[in-house]
Amino acid sequence: MTDASGTAGDTPPDTNGKRRQIRPKAERRQQLIDATIRCIAQHGLSAVTMQMVTSEAGLSAGIANLHFESKENLLRETLRFVAQEYHDGQIDIMEGSSIPDLSERLDALLDFQLGRGVTQRQKMSVWFAYYGEAGARPVYQKIVSTVDRLAAQKLEAFFAEIISEGQYRDVDSRDLATGYSALIDGLHLGLLVTPRELTKRRARSVAREFLRRAFPRHIR
Amino acid sequence: MTDASGTAGDTPPDTNGKRRQIRPKAERRQQLIDATIRCIAQHGLSAVTMQMVTSEAGLSAGIANLHFESKENLLRETLRFVAQEYHDGQIDIMEGSSIPDLSERLDALLDFQLGRGVTQRQKMSVWFAYYGEAGARPVYQKIVSTVDRLAAQKLEAFFAEIISEGQYRDVDSRDLATGYSALIDGLHLGLLVTPRELTKRRARSVAREFLRRAFPRHIR
DNA sequence: CCTTGGAATGAATGGTTATTCATTCCTGAT
DNA sequence: ATCAGGAATGAATAACCATTCATTCCAAGG
Numbered sequence: 484m485t486d487a488s489g490t491a492g493d494t495p496p497d498t499n500g501k502r503r504q505i506r507p508k509a510e511r512r513q514q515l516i517d518a519t520i521r522c523i524a525q526h527g528l529s530a531v532t533m534q535m536v537t538s539e540a541g542l543s544a545g546i547a548n549l550h551f552e553s554k555e556n557l558l559r560e561t562l563r564f565v566a567q568e569y570h571d572g573q574i575d576i577m578e579g580s581s582i583p584d585l586s587e588r589l590d591a592l593l594d595f596q597l598g599r600g601v602t603q604r605q606k607m608s609v610w611f612a613y614y615g616e617a618g619a620r621p622v623y624q625k626i627v628s629t630v631d632r633l634a635a636q637k638l639e640a641f642f643a644e645i646i647s648e649g650q651y652r653d654v655d656s657r658d659l660a661t662g663y664s665a666l667i668d669g670l671h672l673g674l675l676v677t678p679r680e681l682t683k684r685r686a687r688s689v690a691r692e693f694l695r696r697a698f699p700r701h702i703r
Numbered sequence: 704m705t706d707a708s709g710t711a712g713d714t715p716p717d718t719n720g721k722r723r724q725i726r727p728k729a730e731r732r733q734q735l736i737d738a739t740i741r742c743i744a745q746h747g748l749s750a751v752t753m754q755m756v757t758s759e760a761g762l763s764a765g766i767a768n769l770h771f772e773s774k775e776n777l778l779r780e781t782l783r784f785v786a787q788e789y790h791d792g793q794i795d796i797m798e799g800s801s802i803p804d805l806s807e808r809l810d811a812l813l814d815f816q817l818g819r820g821v822t823q824r825q826k827m828s829v830w831f832a833y834y835g836e837a838g839a840r841p842v843y844q845k846i847v848s849t850v851d852r853l854a855a856q857k858l859e860a861f862f863a864e865i866i867s868e869g870q871y872r873d874v875d876s877r878d879l880a881t882g883y884s885a886l887i888d889g890l891h892l893g894l895l896v897t898p899r900e901l902t903k904r905r906a907r908s909v910a911r912e913f914l915r916r917a918f919p920r921h922i923r
Numbered sequence: 924c925c926t927t928g929g930a931a932t933g934a935a936t937g938g939t940t941a942t943t944c945a946t947t948c949c950t951g952a953t
Numbered sequence: 954a955t956c957a958g959g960a961a962t963g964a965a966t967a968a969c970c971a972t973t974c975a976t977t978c979c980a981a982g983g
Contacts, residue, residue, distance in 0.1 A: 665889025
């Protein structure tokens, strides 16, 4: 980790080294949130300390309390960020005028939900760490509920479009959306806890099968 | 909670009061595990302290370290207990010669998985609290994996029976079992985190719908 | 009734951690 | 080049917590 400040040049234009750096507030906050995510993934939510986070961010001990008022605040904002990121991604795809074909859009959604970005252990760990605490912390429940509700509505509307286009009978878009969301959550859980038994490839195939049974004319 | 020791009798046969009570080792262990479950559900895994647990159990501070060597041990044994209980219940039903009819057995399984016993907030909270930490703690992963694998095999075999009896085509029992398990997990998660949006009744209906689409001649 | 093994207690201990704040020293404005 | 504002630092502090163990006292056997 000791980088090359080498011999002569003492103030090179690069941004590394141990010199104190002053950065915009927003940037520091994000830097700390990112570090928090890594720490939760690596050590588990219950083992995360402020020292750990600030050290992971490469900053000094007191800085997290400077930018977030308390540890609780930092954790809350970290959850908010992860939840937002996930749901924004989903909604972007579902509203997406970028992909006019419904079949392709369905595929894109599946790709996003079980693809590289979301199923990185890091993000999944954070996700479920908070879920685990949600039963006891109304604050967490509220954050997740808020973003979740919007995503659920969009998904329901999206499924309704597909049902209409495919003339599917005996299918309720709301129940189907709930089931699909639950299935995806459950698959994420499986990927996190029993990666040996459930590979990413098989998770995708299982989810695809669910959709195929509901929308046979839109999948495959 | 102060019960009727009433007036005179100072050594009644009841087990209450504040008097020091000596009990078998196994009983104390279970008492502490039960208290741990209640504490995790109420305060969240990361907030549980030994004081909290022993006080909840109505015992003295040092007793948890006496019967379990450490806090880590207590938490590990608590997870093992909850995992066992859940999977034993499932397996009992699936192996159940007590219910010969496959349709009825399927219903019984659903009843168990989304019925009173399992979906009590207490048990769900504990379940997901550990899942949240599993990403960072191989010990937890192992405990869950072990019981999970057995239950998954039984479920696959059970589904295979149904597929055979119903002559269902284009259905893979393994993928279906994985999907069903994931769906149930996801529904539990929804019941825990967003109880406002997902009622127990609707969760059951969603799961039932999944099974009906796979085994139309066995459901309804 | 007395004795004794060991279950249970709870005050004390030592280690850990969130938070504070006096000090340092970048950085942009003048 | 100088200066003021405030971002960043990190040592100090106070609170908390798991664990220990000397002491207490229940209960079974004699």
